[in-house]
Amino acid sequence: MPLAPEVVHALKVWKLQCPPSPDDLVFPGPDGRPMHRGTVLRGGLYPALRRAGLRKVDMHSLRHSFASGLLAQGTPVTEVQRYLGHADAVITLRVYAHRLREVRTDAVARFTSGVLAGAWTPFGHQAVGDKAVDAVSS
Numbered sequence: 859m860p861l862a863p864e865v866v867h868a869l870k871v872w873k874l875q876c877p878p879s880p881d882d883l884v885f886p887g888p889d890g891r892p893m894h895r896g897t898v899l900r901g902g903l904y905p906a907l908r909r910a911g912l913r914k915v916d917m918h919s920l921r922h923s924f925a926s927g928l929l930a931q932g933t934p935v936t937e938v939q940r941y942l943g944h945a946d947a948v949i950t951l952r953v954y955a956h957r958l959r960e961v962r963t964d965a966v967a968r969f970t971s972g973v974l975a976g977a978w979t980p981f982g983h984q985a986v987g988d989k990a991v992d993a994v995s996s
Contacts, residue, residue, distance in 0.1 A: 859924065859941055929954055932963035 861869075869884060879886035885902075887893040893901075899916065907914055915923070921942070928938050939950040 925950070925954055932965070 873884050876884065877886055877888075877890060879890035881890075881892070883890075883892060885893065885898075887897070895917070903917070903920075904914055925938050925942055928941070929935070935947050935950055935954075938954070939947040942950060944950045
């Protein structure tokens with residue numbers, strides 16, 4: 859998963875302060891080994907969600923929220939596919955197609971402004987330099 863530069867910075871600062879571990883973990887358990895999933899949920903994620911006033915979810919739900927949020931903002935499916943590590947965009951579409959039905963972007967407006975860039979005459983011709991050009995035949 860990609861991380862925002864601010865998150866990368868915070869993790870680097872934490873890494874300099876965290877207890878050393880044989881596997882060079884960013885969040886090791888008290889013994890320096892990887893923490894059990896339940897410990898992470900009960901001791902980290904759930905309290906953080908409670909403090910933020912958010913409902914209780916698991917790690918997989920966070921992954922789903924990440925992907926759904928990206929799609930809701932109009933991120934191309936192929937980009938989301940790469941972030942999630944899906945072998946094929948079809949997998950991403952199968953899992954998240956319900957989110958795509960709700961997505962509305964400014965894609966048509968951007969396409970139209972690209973196609974219709976330039977000045978137009980009152981008769982529907984695109985003005986190029988000093989001349990009006992018939993947009994259909996050009």
